Amino acid sequence: MSVHAEEVRRAVSAVIDPELRRPIGELDMVRDISVEGTVAHVGIALTIVGCPAADRIEREVREAAASVAGIAEVSVDVGVMTPAERSALVERIRGVKRMAFTADSLTRVIAVTSGKGGVGKSTVTANLAVALAARGLAVGLIDADVHGFSIPGLLGLVGDDGRPPQPTRLDDLMLPPVAYGVKTISIGMFLPPDASPAVAWRGPMLHRTVQQFLTDVHFGDLDVLLIDMPPGTGDVAISVGQLLPHAEVLVVTTPQAAAADVAVRSGVVARQTGQSLLGVIENMAAFTLPDGTVVDLFGEGGGAAVAAALSTDGDTVPLLGSVALSPALRQGGDVGVPVVVGSPGDVAAQAISSIADAITTTRRSLAGRSLPVSRT
Template identity: 85%
Template sequence: MSAVVADDVRRAVAAVIDPELRRPLGELDMVRDIVVSDAVARVGIALTIVGCPAADRIEQDVRDAAASVPGVSEVAVDVGVMTPAERSALVERIRGTRRMAFTADSLTRVIAITSGKGGVGKSTLTANLAVALAMRGLAVGLIDADVHGFSIPGLLGLTDDDGRPPQPTRLNDLMLPPVAYGVKTISIGMFLPPEASPAVAWRGPMLHRTVQQFLTDVHFGDLDVLLIDMPPGTGDVAISVGQLLPHAEVVVVTTPQAAAADVAVRSGVVARQTGQSILGVVENMAGFTLPDGTAFDLFGGGGGTAVAAALSSDTETVPLLGSVPLSRALREGGDTGVPVVVGAPDDESSRMISTIAHAIASTRRSWAGRSLPVSRA
């Protein structure tokens, strides 16, 4: 009878999901000996590395899974660590089974969020869009490609008490990105030394290599959407992303101001020159309504419509996906690391970002000229 219960415990424990790798422990070969005697289940598991940041959660989930099996009244969990050979085999298995990151034939949609200039709220918008898409049930990844001006970890609350973002867990040369609000996130800020204000002073080749490593050495798993927070302008990173991801879709962010709109068009033009398609335009910092009902347009109006019109042609219409109003809640969410779509879902800016996320999720990219990822039985 104990052997039967032990088999049930093994099945229950094997189904527990590793929170970093997002796969069952049984599939990852992390389950070890299981013995049941006098209603006491002793369960052995092997973590991937020493000091695994998810160790406590995995142990608790294993304990709960084993305790749920009829015939088990007490659970003891023995926690060990994989040997270097076991870990290497796991890394190779992960690399071998995952689709190469974000090729043209991948099922993952890659969406670059761009702007012609800085200061238009592009990163804040990107972080909130990522969370809004995750809240819709999509598997979402986020790359902070704004290497010189990285801010995504802070916007998503991925910082410790000293303001430092967590480092990714490493399995040999494979990196597991931290997760915030359901969004798997990677940023250069996670690799810099613990200084008060770390800065990155890199030129083209280093920037290209960093973006390339984010795309190939970070294990995002199977994603529905990968968002890329691009640096402002049309410099080295924009060119690198265009070369590495020519099939990516682009969302151009502008403010209503005419001067900003004129510059924003350039980022869309460069995206097209690398073969990328323009998904739409988002106008940020749009007018808002005062308590007395008066509309207040601090930065004027019409910039988003102007950019969409300038990027449209006789054969392609670029839509204005939405206009996000200036909002104190949106700003405060960025300062505290709680995205407005989570912290203030009824705020006008939050509702508009959710509407934009819905528009993006509802848009289907064309598979014309691409091979479908299927095989013969």
């Protein structure tokens, strides 16, 4: 092989697969490469037929090859992996352990819960995920609110038909769509186009869905996995408690006393399953009008009351922040542009950003967990 061909191979191998987030050379997607004069002939193999990232990969491969000194023209031959090659890749990606989020994992798992619906839990979760990703963290997000899924819409993961995109499948492994740097999975991505967007499932189906999201979705190496929980203390809360007893829990409430009383219950159930309480977020807090008038539409003190009720001797649960009622926050959710991106100067965006900062500076203890090191 000529020197030029080696240089072309190095350049092409560094192209990143946008779904797997790894170099295509590492994924064995690069095939024969040759150079004739100033023309480079590059062969690549996509993971599946109809790969949604095919055009992007081919374009970036062409650009990478053309960037090599002395190459004036690039010919790209696009093929597809054989079933055996794809199976080998899936096993290599999956690794030895199917459950990536065990107690030994360095990924922080944070379940966001609330006692009742309508408190803005999903909106807070989506914005918090984006805020954490903006801080350079690798973030995944599971929409576990199966009956009331809304995360895809909040993150703008919808097509022209108003439906979320389906994850790409590599055999039985699913690659989650990415929005604003957040790898996201939701039951809404699996409903057939001609089906009603309603899901009417009981406990066993709900448990299986959550379990599959944790085992069959390839999130890769994450710093943080957020789980948008359904409101209340039902089947999904119990399943997540069983599958992820080491998870941390954020409790979302409003300032209203009635909402705060119910929110305490979700925190109590989380603690009963062995999960730790990371803190409380108060949403829909008082906002200030242009003339300086403060409007506390839902009262005040609910967040502090929940934090105090959940605190015990030796385990203080902090109020991480209060997110004011904000038109920008609501509007961003409606159009799929999180307020932390669309209106970062908004009071709600600033509050959520401060909460993200507080979470990143609060580290889970490594005591009792094995670290990814080996003796040499």
